[in-house]
Amino acid sequence: MPWSTRPSAWSASSPQPSASSSGAQAGRQAGAVRALADLARLVVPVECPGCGRLDVRLCGACLASFDGPVRRVEGSAPRLDRLVGPGPLPVWAPAAYAGPVRGVVTAWKDHGRADLTAPLSGVVRRAARGTASVLAEVTGGERLAVVPVPTRASARRRRGDDLVLRLAGACVEGLRDGGVDAVVVRALAVVRRRADQAGLGARARGGVAGSLAVRRGRAARAPLGWVLVVDDVLTTGGTVAAASDAVVLAGGVPLGALVLAATPPPGRRTSAFPQTREGG
Numbered sequence: 001m002p003w004s005t006r007p008s009a010w011s012a013s014s015p016q017p018s019a020s021s022s023g024a025q026a027g028r029q030a031g032a033v034r035a036l037a038d039l040a041r042l043v044v045p046v047e048c049p050g051c052g053r054l055d056v057r058l059c060g061a062c063l064a065s066f067d068g069p070v071r072r073v074e075g076s077a078p079r080l081d082r083l084v085g086p087g088p089l090p091v092w093a094p095a096a097y098a099g100p101v102r103g104v105v106t107a108w109k110d111h112g113r114a115d116l117t118a119p120l121s122g123v124v125r126r127a128a129r130g131t132a133s134v135l136a137e138v139t140g141g142e143r144l145a146v147v148p149v150p151t152r153a154s155a156r157r158r159r160g161d162d163l164v165l166r167l168a169g170a171c172v173e174g175l176r177d178g179g180v181d182a183v184v185v186r187a188l189a190v191v192r193r194r195a196d197q198a199g200l201g202a203r204a205r206g207g208v209a210g211s212l213a214v215r216r217g218r219a220a221r222a223p224l225g226w227v228l229v230v231d232d233v234l235t236t237g238g239t240v241a242a243a244s245d246a247v248v249l250a251g252g253v254p255l256g257a258l259v260l261a262a263t264p265p266p267g268r269r270t271s272a273f274p275q276t277r278e279g280g
Contacts, residue, residue: 025146049107050100057115061099066123066261070094070130077237086187089244090256094127096235097261104231104263114160121170122258128171132178133257138255139226142263145185145252146172147224149231149243152190168230171258173255175228188246189215212242214250222250234262251276 047054050062069256074080076092095101135144148168156162163236168184175182191213214224229243244254 004060030225047113049113050103058104058119062104063123063146065100065104066120067126067134068094068096072128072239073234073259076262076265077240079236080138080237080241088242089254091234091237091240091262092131092256092261093234093262094123094126094130095261097263099234101145101261109163112159114188116168117161117163121166124167125174125177125260127259129177130173130174131256132180133254135175135226135228136178136180139180141181142226144180144182144226144228144255145187145224146176146182146228146230147185147187147243147247147252148173149229149239150186150188150190159229164230164232167172167232167260171228171230182228185224185227187214187227187250187252188212188243212239212246224250227252227254229257230255231257232261233258234259236263 005024018141026221034056046057048056048059048062050065053059056220070092072090073096074088077091080088080091083217099107104120107113108120130274146168148164151159151162151164165186172182190211227247229240229247231240231243234240240257240259243259247254
């Protein structure tokens with residue numbers, strides 16, 4: 001008789017584990033997981049990067065620092081004097097890059113805190129939902145391309161992910177929540193080396209013009225149409241301006257940019273922006 005037609009020896013004669021033994025095994029496994037987690041906290045203590053509170057990855061108070069009203073913040077960016085197209089380019093942000101927000105974003109970008117991607121993506125999703133009505137008035141139901149500022153290959157390797165691309169995906173979700181037909185389009189590429197903006201002075205940050213361009217072969221495909229640029233932090237605005245210029249030169253129409261946080265104007269290092277127009 002072929003082996004495939006024989007009854008299973010295991011099912012015929014082997015004893016089945018009892019419910020009590022299965023429960024005991026599950027309990028031992030859960031205990032082992034807890035022990036490993038406790039050991040990990042001893043070796044590498046977990047703390048909130050915004051306030052330093054121990055044994056919490058991101059405390060509620062520091063996460064709430066990102067939950068301010070979505071504001072127009074382009075007035076705080078001196079380099080948003082775009083070289084191509086009319087200005088100024090609208091930029092929306094839910095938080096100021098100061099205090100706990102700065103600590104959280106820095107840990108996420110530069111200290112391997114990949115566990116912060118999910119909550120920060122949630123922040124961007126809510127912010128995008130808050131701008132959806134303004135953008136929908138312009139697009140009139142046409143598709144909006146959400147274009148992330150490209151990340152250098154070395155930064156992707158160091159961080160283990162393309163963090164701005166993750167934010168762009170969250171932005172699309174928020175726009176769709178608000179009724180906007182949006183899609184992520186990885187349209188841009190770095191064409192010459194540019195340093196990370198966060199560690200540079202204003203003069204050095206001003207040298208990013210022309211550092212971005214539409215990806216090779218992208219211009220030969222369908223036009224970009226309406227575009228919303230996404231980046232992590234707005235400092236002087238040089239990177240967002242370079243992205244906008246590249247979009248314009250490729251025939252796209254940039255409607256603005258959405259960032260996770262924006263550096264406050266000079267002399268205002270608080271966690272809030274001055275009262276300005278909200279949403280649009």
